[in-house]
Amino acid sequence: MSTANRFVPLASRAVFSRRVMLGLVGSAGVLGVAADLHQRRDGYRGGNGNGNGRSTGKLWTPLVAGAPIAHLAQVDKKYGESDYQAVYNAIAEKLRDEDEYDNYIGYGPVLLRLSWHCSGTWDKKDNTGGSFGGTYRFQKESNDPSNNGLENAAHFLEPIKKQFPWISYGDLYTLGGVTAVQELQGPKIAWRPGRVDMPEDTTPDNGRLPDADNGASYVRNFFDRMNFNDREVVALMGGHALGKTHLANSGYEGPWGAATNTFTNEFYNNLLNEHWTLEKNEANNEQYNSPKGYMMLKTDMALVQDDKYLPIVKEFAKDQNAFFKEYTNAFQKLLQNGITYSKDSPVFVFKTLDEQDL
Numbered sequence: 623m624s625t626a627n628r629f630v631p632l633a634s635r636a637v638f639s640r641r642v643m644l645g646l647v648g649s650a651g652v653l654g655v656a657a658d659l660h661q662r663r664d665g666y667r668g669g670n671g672n673g674n675g676r677s678t679g680k681l682w683t684p685l686v687a688g689a690p691i692a693h694l695a696q697v698d699k700k701y702g703e704s705d706y707q708a709v710y711n712a713i714a715e716k717l718r719d720e721d722e723y724d725n726y727i728g729y730g731p732v733l734l735r736l737s738w739h740c741s742g743t744w745d746k747k748d749n750t751g752g753s754f755g756g757t758y759r760f761q762k763e764s765n766d767p768s769n770n771g772l773e774n775a776a777h778f779l780e781p782i783k784k785q786f787p788w789i790s791y792g793d794l795y796t797l798g799g800v801t802a803v804q805e806l807q808g809p810k811i812a813w814r815p816g817r818v819d820m821p822e823d824t825t826p827d828n829g830r831l832p833d834a835d836n837g838a839s840y841v842r843n844f845f846d847r848m849n850f851n852d853r854e855v856v857a858l859m860g861g862h863a864l865g866k867t868h869l870a871n872s873g874y875e876g877p878w879g880a881a882t883n884t885f886t887n888e889f890y891n892n893l894l895n896e897h898w899t900l901e902k903n904e905a906n907n908e909q910y911n912s913p914k915g916y917m918m919l920k921t922d923m924a925l926v927q928d929d930k931y932l933p934i935v936k937e938f939a940k941d942q943n944a945f946f947k948e949y950t951n952a953f954q955k956l957l958q959n960g961i962t963y964s965k966d967s968p969v970f971v972f973k974t975l976d977e978q979d980l
């Protein structure tokens with residue numbers, strides 16, 4: 623690894639006090655130095671981080687000792703909405719074609735889970751982790767036991783990366799989740815490009831993703847690390863309308879409901895209306911099971927056991943539009959946490975294949 627790709631150690635960061643930096647502002651030459659140091663501190667160099675060497679805009683952000691690292695979205699102006707829609711379409715068409723995966727559930731749920739797990743490592747305290755750097759592509763992160771099973775989503779996306787090499791991994795992983803939600807009849811999710819692949823040494827340590835064997839206070843604390851309030855947490859968990867748990871991946875087994883590949887508010891209705899029994903499964907882990915063969919994790923059940931979460935569950939069970947509205951907000955926030963966007967940085971709302979008659 624080249625020196626330029628390494629972090630500047632904390633000790634040397636301290637040298638650049640706020641006062642020193644303010645003193646330097648205005649001198650273009652010195653700003654150039656600041657930009658270079660900042661890039662090193664962030665662990666990436668100019669260009670869009672995709673290895674094609676193109677520079678995509680200015681990188682400079684205020685360098686203040688002890689301040690969290692800023693991750694500036696960079697978009698190569700050469701690529702516009704129709705290029706990103708083409709990536710969306712390629713993912714959506716592959717989803718439609720390869721429908722036999724996981725007993726005909728298809729790849730939608732696992733793509734959604736990858737987008738959430740590559741974002742869900744974010745820590746607001748120091749702006750480490752998160753979707754920006756595309757670090758799931760490194761073994762340290764993909765081998766986190768919490769990510770078992772997500773290699774299927776990564777393999778699914780690899781040919782798309784080959785077809786569109788200009789898109790960063792961070793953008794691709796998050797766009798995969800947006801495509802899955804929209805193609806499975808969920809709400810439209812506004813999505814912003816500009817994540818920059820960062821080097822391996824910026825990969826967050828394992829252990830930042832949630833452990834399902836916990837109750838409401840754990841869930842609240844966990845999501846507070848990413849700045850989510852109760853309403854956003856209840857909405858995000860509605861992602862469990864899709865897909866299932868697999869003994870081989872997580873040590874849990876079964877789906878949350880009947881419609882495993884349609885994005886609906888069924889999760890909340892099942893939480894409220896099914897008859898749940900806490901049981902040990904084959905792997906000796908506790909999960910709630912219902913006579914219909916559905917399951918809930920303890921962290922799911924926490925949403926009906928907590929006085930503050932429960933009314934929100936009831937609202938979303940009754941009103942799918944209210945759920946979709948909050949999900950759109952919370953999911954977009956999840957995918958963007960930790961990223962700074964300039965005012966003219968684009969926001970895209972992609973058309974589904976149906977809307978394009980494809």
Ligand code: HEM
Nearest residue numbers: 731732735771832833834858861865866867868871872921
């Ligand atoms: C406290 C928070 C959460 C916990 C503890 C949790 C835990 C789990 C576990 C244990 C699985 C089973 C994985 C497997 O065995 O294959 C799973 C699957 C899944 N999770 Fe979560 N999850 C949480 C939040 C979320 C959120 C916020 C989303 C989306 C926004 C989400 C989306 C999914 C999806 C779509 C699947 C199904 C994947 C598949 O079918 O392959 N989860 N989750």
